[in-house]
Amino acid sequence: MTKDKTITVGRSVKRLDAVGKVTGEAVYPGDMNIDEQLWMKLRFSDRAHARVVAIDTSQAEAVPGVVAVLTAKDVPNNEYGLTMKDQPVLCGPGSHSSIPGADVVRCYMDQVAVVVAETEAAAAEAVRLVDVTYEDLPAVFDAEEALADDAPQLHANHPNNVLCHFLIRKGDMDAGWQQADVIIEGEYHTGYQEHAFLQPEAGVGYIDEAGRVTVVVAGQWVHEDQEQIYHALGLPEDEVRVIYPAIGGAFGGREDMSVQIVLALAAWKLRRPVKIQWSREESILYHHKRHPVTIRAKWGATREGKLVVAESVVIGDAGAYNYTTNKVMGNANLMATGPYEIPNIHLDTYGVYTNNIPCGAFRGFGGPQGAFAAEGQMNKLAEALGLDPVELRMKNVLQEGSLLSVGTPLPLGVSIPQVVESCARESFWVHDRGDWSRAACPQPANPALRRGQGFAAAFKNVGFSFGAPEHSWATVELRGQAEIEEVIVRHAGAEVGQGTHTVMVQMAAEGAGVPLEKVCLIAQDTAETLNSGSVSASRMTFMAGNAIKGAAERALEKWHNEERPAKATYKYRPPATTPYDPKTGKSEPNFAYGYVAEAVEVEVDIETGHIRLVQVVCADDVGHAVNPQLVQGQVEGAVVQAQGYAIMENLISQEGRILNPYLSTYLIPTILDVPDEVKSVILEYPDPIGPWGARGMGEMPFLPLAPAIAAAVHDATGVWMDFIPLTPERVVAVLREHGIGVI
Ligand code: MOS
Numbered sequence: 001m002t003k004d005k006t007i008t009v010g011r012s013v014k015r016l017d018a019v020g021k022v023t024g025e026a027v028y029p030g031d032m033n034i035d036e037q038l039w040m041k042l043r044f045s046d047r048a049h050a051r052v053v054a055i056d057t058s059q060a061e062a063v064p065g066v067v068a069v070l071t072a073k074d075v076p077n078n079e080y081g082l083t084m085k086d087q088p089v090l091c092g093p094g095s096h097s098s099i100p101g102a103d104v105v106r107c108y109m110d111q112v113a114v115v116v117a118e119t120e121a122a123a124a125e126a127v128r129l130v131d132v133t134y135e136d137l138p139a140v141f142d143a144e145e146a147l148a149d150d151a152p153q154l155h156a157n158h159p160n161n162v163l164c165h166f167l168i169r170k171g172d173m174d175a176g177w178q179q180a181d182v183i184i185e186g187e188y189h190t191g192y193q194e195h196a197f198l199q200p201e202a203g204v205g206y207i208d209e210a211g212r213v214t215v216v217v218a219g220q221w222v223h224e225d226q227e228q229i230y231h232a233l234g235l236p237e238d239e240v241r242v243i244y245p246a247i248g249g250a251f252g253g254r255e256d257m258s259v260q261i262v263l264a265l266a267a268w269k270l271r272r273p274v275k276i277q278w279s280r281e282e283s284i285l286y287h288h289k290r291h292p293v294t295i296r297a298k299w300g301a302t303r304e305g306k307l308v309v310a311e312s313v314v315i316g317d318a319g320a321y322n323y324t325t326n327k328v329m330g331n332a333n334l335m336a337t338g339p340y341e342i343p344n345i346h347l348d349t350y351g352v353y354t355n356n357i358p359c360g361a362f363r364g365f366g367g368p369q370g371a372f373a374a375e376g377q378m379n380k381l382a383e384a385l386g387l388d389p390v391e392l393r394m395k396n397v398l399q400e401g402s403l404l405s406v407g408t409p410l411p412l413g414v415s416i417p418q419v420v421e422s423c424a425r426e427s428f429w430v431h432d433r434g435d436w437s438r439a440a441c442p443q444p445a446n447p448a449l450r451r452g453q454g455f456a457a458a459f460k461n462v463g464f465s466f467g468a469p470e471h472s473w474a475t476v477e478l479r480g481q482a483e484i485e486e487v488i489v490r491h492a493g494a495e496v497g498q499g500t501h502t503v504m505v506q507m508a509a510e511g512a513g514v515p516l517e518k519v520c521l522i523a524q525d526t527a528e529t530l531n532s533g534s535v536s537a538s539r540m541t542f543m544a545g546n547a548i549k550g551a552a553e554r555a556l557e558k559w560h561n562e563e564r565p566a567k568a569t570y571k572y573r574p575p576a577t578t579p580y581d582p583k584t585g586k587s588e589p590n591f592a593y594g595y596v597a598e599a600v601e602v603e604v605d606i607e608t609g610h611i612r613l614v615q616v617v618c619a620d621d622v623g624h625a626v627n628p629q630l631v632q633g634q635v636e637g638a639v640v641q642a643q644g645y646a647i648m649e650n651l652i653s654q655e656g657r658i659l660n661p662y663l664s665t666y667l668i669p670t671i672l673d674v675p676d677e678v679k680s681v682i683l684e685y686p687d688p689i690g691p692w693g694a695r696g697m698g699e700m701p702f703l704p705l706a707p708a709i710a711a712a713v714h715d716a717t718g719v720w721m722d723f724i725p726l727t728p729e730r731v732v733a734v735l736r737e738h739g740i741g742v743i
Contacts, residue, residue, distance in 0.1 A: 006510055006624075006692055007509075007510060008506045008507075008509040008510045008515075008516055009506055009507060009510040009624065009626050009692045009694075010624065010625065010626065010627075010628070010692075011506070011627065011628075012627055012628050012629035012630070013502065013506060013516060013627060014502075015499050015502045015630070016501055016502045016505060016521075017246070017495060017501065017502070020246070021246065026245075026246040027245045027246055028199050028202070028218070028245060028246045028247070028248050029199070029202040029203045029204065029216055029217050029218050029245060030199060030200070030202035030277050031245075032203075032204045032216055032245065032275070033204075033275065034204055034206055034273040034275070035273075036272060036273060037204065037206075037272070037273040037274060037275045038067055038116045038117060038118060038266070038270065038272055038273065038274045038275070039116070039117055039118070039119060039120040039122075039123045039274070039275055039276070040114060040115065040116050040123060040259075040262065040263065040266055040274050040275065040276040041114075041115045041117075041120075041123040041124050041126070041127040041276070042111050042113070042114060042115075042127070042259075042262065042276075042286075043111070043112045043113040043114075043115065043127045043130045043132070044108060044109060044110065044111055044112065044285070044286060045091065045105035045107065045108050045109070045110040045111075045112055046108075046132060046134065047105055047108075047134050047136060048105075048106075048107060048108060048139045048141070048355040048655060048656035048657070049104070049105065049106055049107075049136070049137040049138065049139035049152065049154075049355045049656075050104070050105050050134035050135060050136045050137055051101075051103055051104050051134065051135040051137060052072075052091055052092040052093060052103050052104070052105060052112060052132060052133070052134060053093070053133045053134065053135050054093065054132075054133040055071050055072075055092050055093070055112065055113060055130065055131070055132050055133070056130075056131040056132075056133075057069040057071065057113065057130055057131075059129040059130075059131060060113075060115055060126040060127065060129040060130045061126070063117070063122055063125050063126040063129065064122065065117045065118040065119050065122030065123075066115065066116070066117045066118075066122055066123070066126045067116045067117055067118065067270060067272075068114075068115075068116045068266070068269065068270060069113055069114070069115050069116075069126070069130060070090070070113065070114040070116070070262075070265060070266065070269065071090055071092050071094075071112070071113050071114075072088060072089075072090040072091060072092035072093065072094055072095040072097075072102065072103070072112075073092070073093070073094030073095065073096075074090075074265070074269065075088075075089045075090055075095070075096070075097075075232060075233075075261075075265060076096060076232070076233055076234035077096060077097070077231055077232050077233070077234045078090065078095040078096055078097035078099070078102050078232070079097045079098060079099050079102070079231075079232065080228045080231065080232055080257055080261060081256075081321065081322055081323070082224065082228070082255060082256050082257075082322075082323065082324055082360075083322065083323075083324055083326055083327055084322040084326060085098070085099070085231075086099060086155060086321050086322050087099070087110075087320075087321040087322075087358075088102040088110075089111070089232050089261050089262065089265070090111050090112060090113065090114065090262075091103060091104060091105045091110045091111065091112055092112055092113075092132075100155075100156040100157075101155075101156065104137065105134070106154050106320035106321070106353075106355055107319060107320035107321075107355055107356060107357055107358065107656055108285065108357070108656055108657055108658075109285065109286045109287075109320075109357055109358065110320070111262065112130070112132055113127070113130045113132075114262050114265065114266060115127040115130065116266050116270060116274055120277075137152065138152040139152060139355040139655070139656065140152050140154075140161070140354050140355055141354055141355055141356055141653075141655055141656055142317075142354065143292075143294070143315050143316065143317040143318075143350075143352040143354055144294070144315060144352075146160075146161040146352050146353060146354045147160050147161060147162065147315075147350070147352055148160070152355075154320060154353040154354070154355070155353055158353060161352050161353040161354065162350060162351075162352060162353075163318045163322055163325055163326060163350075163351040163352060163353050164325060164326040164329055164330070164350070164351040165348065165349070165350050165351075166329060166330050166333040166347075166348075166349045166580055166585065167333075167347060167348050167349070167580075167582075167584075167585050168333065168337075168345050168346070168347040168405050168406060168580075168584070168585035169345075169346060169583070169584045169585060170342075170343070170344060170345040170346075170405060170406075170407055170584070170585070171309075171343045171344030171345065172344055173309060173311065173344050173346050175344065176300060176308045176309025176343065176344030177300060177309055179300070179302060179308040179309070180300025180301060180302065180308050180309055181300075181301070181302050181303040182300065182301050182302075182303070182381060182384045182385055183298060183299070183300045184297075184298070184299050184300075184377055184380045184381050184384060185296075185297070185298045186296075186297050186373065186376055186377055186380060186720075186722055187294065187295070187296050187297075187722060188293075188294070188295045188296075188297065188372055188373040188376055188722045188723070189292075189293075189294055189722065189723040189724075190291075190292060190293045190368070190369045190372055190706075190723070190724050191292050191645075191649070191650065191651065191723075191724055191725050192289045192290060192291075192292050192357075192359070192651040192653065193289060193290035193362055193644070193645050193649055193651070194284055194289055194649065194651055194666055194668075195249070195250070195251045195252065195253030195287070195289075195362060196284075196644075196649075196663065196666075196668050197248055197249030197250060197251060197253055197254070198248040198249050199218060199247070199248020199249065200277070200278040200279060200280055200282065200283035201217075201218070201258040201259050201276075201278040201282070201283055201286075201287065202217075202218070202259070202275075202276060202277040202278060203215055203216055203217035203218070203259050203260070203263050203275070203276060204216050204217075204263070204273055204274065204275045204276075205263030205264050205266060205267030205268075205273065205274045206267050206272075206273035206274070207267060207268075207271055208241055208527075210241075210527075211239070212238070212239055212240060212241040212527070213229070213233065213235065213239060213240050213241070213264050213267055213268045214240075214241040214242070214243065214267070215229065215240075215241070215242050215243070215260055215263050215264050215267070216242075216243045216244070216245060217242065217243075217244065217259060217260055217263065218244060218245075218246075218247040218248060218250070218254055218496075219242070219244060219247070219250075219254045219255075219260070219494065220250050220252075220254045220255050220494050220496060220534045220535045220536055221255070221492075221494065221532070221533065221534035221535065221536070222242045222243070222244060222492050222494065222524050222525065222526045222529070223242075223492060223526055223531040223532070224255075224534060225242045225257070225260050226240050226241070226242045226526045228257050228260060228261060229242070229260055229261055229264045232261045232264075232265070233261075233264060233265060233268055235268075240264065240526075241525070241526050241527045242260070242525075242526050243524065243525045243526070243527075244494050244495075244524040244525070246495075247494060247495060247496045247497060248497065249496060249497050250494075250496035250497070250535065251362060251363045251496075251641070252290075252360065252361030252362040252363055252365065252536060253287055253288070253361070253362065254287075254496070255323075255324060255360060255361040255534060255536055256287070256288055256323050256324070256358075256360055256361075258278075258286065258287055259276050259278070262276075263276060280661075280662065280663060281661045281662060284651075284658065284661035284662070284666065285357075285658055285661045288319070288323045288357065288358045288359055288360040288361075289319075289357055289358075289359050289360075289362070289651065290359060290362035290368075290645075291316040291317060291318065291325070291328060291329070291332075291351075291359040291360075291366070291369065292316070292317050292359070293314060293315065293316045293317075293332065293369040294314075294315045295312055295313070295314050295315075295336060295369065295370075295372070295373035296312065296313045297310070297311070297312040297336075297373050297374075297376075297377050298310075298311045298312070299311075299342075299377045299381065301381050301385065301392075303385070304395075305381075305382075305385050305387050305391070305392050305395045305396075306395060306396065307340055307341070307342045307381075307396045308342070308343060308344060309342065309343075309344040309345075310337050310342045310344070310345050310346075310347070310377075311345070311346045311347070312336050312337070312346075312347050312348075312373065313347075313348050313349075313350075314329070314332055314333060314336050314347070314348070314349040314350065314369070314370070314373075315349075315350050315352060316328070316329050316332065316349070316350065316351050316352065316359070316366075316369070317352060317354050317356055317359060318351045318352055318353055318354070318358065318359055319353070319354060319355075319356045319357050319358035319359050320353065320354070320355055320356065320357075320358050321353075321358045322351075322358075323358045323359065323360030323361070324360040324361045324365075325351040325358075325359060325360060326351060327361075327365070327465070327466075327468070328351070328359070328360065328361065328365050328366040329349050329350070329351040329366060330349075330366070330465065330466055330580065331365050331366035331367060331370075331461065331465060332349055332366030332367070332369050332370045333347060333349035333366075333370075333580075333585075334370070334404070334405065334406065334461075334465075334589055335366060335367040335369075335370030335371060335374070335458070335459075335703075336349065336369075336370040336373060336374055337370075337374055337405045338370070338371065338374030338375060338377075338378065338457070338458065338459075339397055339398050339416045339457055339458060339459040339595065340374075340378070340393075340396040340397060340398065341396060341397075341398055341399070341402040341403065342396075342405065345405050347405065347585070354656075355656045356653055356656050357653065357656070357658060361536060363638065363641065363698070363699050363702050364460070364699045364700075364702045364703050365536075365537065365699065367458060367460055367699065367700075367702075367703045368642070368645065368702055368703050368706060371456065371458045371703045371704055371706070371707055372706050372707050372710070372724065374707075375456035375457070375458070375704060375707030375708070375711070376707050376710060376711075376720070376722055378392060378393065378396075378456075379454065379455070379456070379707070379710075379711040379714070380720065383714075388429075388435070388436045388437050388438065389454075389455045389711065390420065390424040390429050390436040390438075390455055391435060391436045391437075393420050393455075393457055393597075394417065394420060394421070394436065397416045397417050397420055397457070398410055398414055398416055398459070399414060399417060400412065400413075400414045401414075402414070404589070405585070406580070406585050406586055406587045406588075406589055407584070407585075407586040407587075408586065408587065408588045408589075410593060411575070411590070411591055411592055411593065411687075411688075411689075412688050413592075413593075413623075413685060413686065413687045413688050413695075414593075414595075415595050415621040415683065415685040416457065416459060416595040416597075416621075418621070418683065418685060419457070419595040419596060419597050419619050419620070419621050419683060420457050420597045420619075422597075422619045422681055422683055423455070423457075423597035423598065423599055423617055423618070423619035423681060424436055424455070424597075424599065426599075426617050426619060426679065426681045427453075427455075427599030427615075427617035427679075428441070428453050428599055428601070429455075429599075438453065441453050441601065441715065441716070444603070448605055448606055448607045448741070449603050449604070449605055449606075450603070450604045450606055450716040450717055451601060451602065451603050451604075451614065451716055452601070452602055452604070452711075452712040452713060452714065452715030452716025452717070453599065453600065453601045453602075453711075453712050453715050454599070454600055454602070454707075454708045454709060454710065454711025454712030454713070454714070454715055455597070455598070455599050455708055455711060456597070456598055456704035456705070456707040456708035456711065457595075457596065457597040457598075457704055458595075458596050458597075458700065458703035458704045459593050459594070459595050459596070459700075460538055460593060460594050460595075460596065460696075460699050460700035460703060461537065461538070461589065461590040461592070461593055462537065462538045462539055462542050462590070462591075462592040462593060462594060462687075462695055462696035463537055463538075463539040463542060463543065463574060463577075463590060463591055463592060463696070464533065464537055464539070464577075465537070465577055465589050465590050466577055466578070466579045466580060466587060466589055467576070467577050467578050467579040467587075468577070470533065470543075470573070470574055470577070470591075471531075471533065471543075471571050471572060471573045471574075472491075472493075472531075472532045472533050472543035472544055472546070472547040472571070472572050473491070473492070473529070473530035473531055473532060473547060473569065473570070473571050473572075474489065474490065474491045474530075474532075474544065474547035474548045474550070474551040474569070474570055474572070475488075475489070475490040475491075475529075475530070475551055475567065475568070475569040475570075476488070476489055476490075476508065476511070476512065476548065476551035476552045476554075476555040476567070476568055476570075477489075477490075477555065477565050477566070477567040478512060478555050478556070478558075478559050478565060478566040478567070479564075479565045480564070480565075481564060484512060484513075484514050484518065484559065485518065486518055486520060487508055487509070487512045487514055487518050487519045487520065487552075488520050488522065489504065489505070489508045489519060489520070489521045489522065489548060489551075490521075490522045490523070490528060490529045490530070491504055491521065491522075491523055491529060491532055491544055491547065491548060492523060492524060492525075492526070492529035492530060492531060492532035493523060493524065493532040493535055493540050493544050494523075494524050494534075494535045495523065495524065495535075496535050498535075498630070498633075498634060498698055499627065499630040499633070500535060500540045500541065500544070501521055501523060502627060502630065503541055503544075503545075503626045503627055503630065504521055504523070504544050504545075504548060505519045505521050506626055506627060507544070507545045507548050507549060507626065507691060507692075508521070508548050508552060510549075510692070511548055511549045511551075511552030511553065512552045512555070512556065513556070530569070530571075532544065532547070537696070537699075538594060538695075538696030538697060538698045538699045538700065539696050540696070540698075541626060541691070541694050541696055541697075542574075542592060542687075542690055542691065542694060542695065542696045543572060543574070545626070545690070545691025545692070545694055546572040546574070546689075546690075546691045547570055547571070547572040548691075549691050549692075550570035550572050551568050551569060551570035552568075553568075553570075554568035554570055555567060555568040574591040574592070574689065575591040575689070576588075576591075577589055577590055577591055591689070592687050592689065592690065592695060592696070593695070594620065594621060594622065594623070594695040594696055594697050594700045595620070595621045595700070596618065596619065596620045596621070596700040596701055596703060596704060597618075597619050597704060598616060598617065598618045598619070598639075598701070598704040598705055598708045599616075599617045599708065600613060600614075600615065600616050600617070600675075600705070600708045600709055600712050601613075601614040601615045601712060602614060602709060602712040602713060602716060603716070604713055604716045604717055604731070605728075606717065606735055606740050606741035607732075607741050608728050608732060609727075609728035609729060609730070609731035609732030609733075609735060609741075610728045610731075611647045611709065611713060611726055611728075611731065613643055613647075613674070613675035613676070613709070614675065614676050614677075615675060615676060615677045615678075615679065616639050616675045616677070616678045616679070616705070616708075617679045617681065618635050618639055618678065618679070618680055618681065618701050619681035619683060620635060620680070620681070620682060620683065620697055620700055620701055621683040621684070621685050621695065622682055622683070622684065622694065622695055622697040623684060623685065623686050623687040623690045623693045623694045623695035624684050624686055624690065624692045624693035624694040624695075625682050625684060625694075626691075626692070626694055628682060631680070631682055631697060632680045632682070634697060634698050634701065635678065635680040635682075635697075635701045636678045636680065638698070638699065638700075638701035638702040638705075639675065639678050639701055639702075639705060640669050640674050640675075640678075641669075641702060642701070642702040642703075642705035642706060643669050643673070643674070643675065643705065643709075644667075644668045644669045645702075645705075645706060645724065645725065646705055646706035646709045646710075646724050646725060646726060647709065647724075647725055647726045647727065648667050648668065648669060648673065648725060648727065649666060649667065649668055649725055650666070650667075650725050650727050651666055706724050709726065710722070710724075710726070713726065713731070717735060717738075717740055718738075718740075719734060719735065719738050719740065721734055
């Protein structure tokens with residue numbers, strides 16, 4: 001396969017939103033103010049698990065300036081949820097809801113009352129005066145305890161708090177264990193992660209000039225937000241409008257509702273504009289997190305290094321509501337055996353309800369947790385077999401035609417062997433006479449500092465998986481007479497800061513055969529665009545690209561038939577995927593993938609436990625880099641975010657309550673922490689069905705970093721650490737147990 005010849009696609013053109021964001025002219029939801037606007041504050045649950053017996057709003061209503069206090073009884077259809085409607089908009093008595101127990105709070109992030117006032121101060125004062133009477137219920141804060149028969153039950157219809165269970169039964173386990181010369185067992189623990197996007201949740205709600213209930217907010221999918229709102233309000237679709245202005249980051253953390261429904265509710269009831277702005281503390285306390293996961297894995301390989309068998313159990317703490325757990329854990333189930341061909345697999349993956357904060361989408365979507373265990377197993381197997389870790393991977397990586405754990409081949413365009421090789425060559429490995437090897441890492445003079453190197457690989461799906469409906473619309477309009485003077489593109493896709501709108505304009509210019517300057521993009525407004533699906537699952541370049549390309553081709557045809565303006569609307573549908581077979585797990589899970597490998601060098605201070613990232617080499621097959629500089633930006637951003645996940649970010653939850661909801665106590669990497677060097681190795685093996693060969697890539701550089709760091713820490717210290725985050729205090733404790741760093 002050769003790359004298509006292109007003009008605009010493949011160039012590092014300047015981001016369309018760059019100047020506005022640098023000068024501060026870009027308008028984010030928190031910057032919006034409307035004349036005569038009211039202010040909203042939310043009263044959240046004061047209990048981890050309790051029945052709300054009564055809500056007395058009289059004192060709150062008596063505060064001067066208070067306009068309304070809304071509770072459960074005011075929500076026409078008191079339920080929502082992205083992939084399963086299991087959460088009340090407001091918890092309390094008098095609910096109209098199909099959810100059993102809509103009067104129950106199940107975690108501290110449940111919303112109980114909405115206060116709207118003339119000023120922010122009045123709303124803040126009144127929200128504290130809402131008097132809620134609770135009847136406490138027994139609570140459970142540990143996913144494995146929640147599975148026990150005598151554990152408190154959070155949701156009817158989910159016995160033992162099992163929200164979801166996925167399994168894979170492939171091959172013959174007895175035969176697999178028979179063939180295994182080396183067996184490695186490990187138990188891996190991963191922590192929460194907070195998205196920490198720059199802009200906390202905010203928005204305005206109002207009635208627009210066409211009488212629509214309109215919410216201006218930051219999200220990842222305007223049409224999904226619209227659907228959640230009109231469902232809860234019991235309104236027809238076309239009476240609700242959602243608009244995104246500039247969005248201050250998302251990373252999966254804006255896939256679910258935060259302020260959308262309550263803003264719409266208040267604007268609809270009061271017929272006045274309403275604004276809300278969360279603090280950083282509220283943002284950390286009240287949006288979902290990455291799932292903490294425990295994985296128990298037992299894998300076997302032959303003496304020659306062929307994987308023959310893998311058995312794993314994956315348990316994810318979903319928290320109190322589904323959010324996207326039923327999709328995240330499905331993906332974790334696929335990723336838990338890595339990008340390797342293993343003939344015999346027995347795998348069980350559970351998402352479990354607890355009274356903790358709900359968990360959901362976060363860059364990688366179950367992949368990072370799966371990779372942490374899978375790559376840990378691979379690195380330990382390499383050690384046990386006396387094989388180089390790159391060598392072991394090359395013997396087992398998926399090839400064109402290989403069967404996945406789910407018993408079907410990958411879509412064409414499998415490049416993980418090339419990606420692993422490129423990463424090894426560009427980092428610390430040499431290939432000599434058919435063997436991969438690495439020289440010992442050079443050590444600093446200071447004996448307290450130990451350096452080590454590690455390797456990991458992964459694959460990441462592009463697009464919605466396992467039979468979820470998947471499509472994307474685009475409209476392209478060509479204006480002009482003798483020649484095309486203007487190209488108007490309509491696409492709903494959200495620009496969350498990754499550069500997707502710039503890439504869409506590049507693809508539209510390419511598709512219509514015009515220079516970039518002639519393209520005008522209208523995006524992220526339900527009143528102006530058709531459904532694009534979400535900016536998630538590394539899908540937007542792929543899906544929007546195919547949709548825009550298809551629309552441009554059809555518009556050009558009309559143009560050549562002398563239609564003026566020439567306008568075409570096109571719906572791109574990728575090949576269908578299928579859900580897991582409930583008995584075997586057999587499925588065709590995805591229509592496209594990206595492939596990634598990372599090598600890292602770390603320096604461990606054995607006295608303090610501090611880990612420094614010296615170098616990260618990240619090789620990614622992106623199919624075709626539509627904008628190479630933006631690709632590099634995604635690689636560097638994902639690596640640094642994964643660095644935080646792996647060694648710094650430690651969200652502490654005690655009995656369902658987050659103890660460190662501040663960026664002063666929940667530490668994310670700053671410029672002083674980032675690796676000395678991130679080397680992006682951008683590979684372009686085209687995806688046969690990607691637009692101009694492009695694959696999605698926003699998530700994949702995240703996946704292998706944590707296990708590569710764990711391998712490098714082992715190389716530096718001789719100790720396997722099977723947990724993240726590897727914060728200094730946790731690392732130092734383990735080193736001391738091994739008698740390392742004792743002065
Ligand atoms: Mo993403 S974690 O697929 O928004």
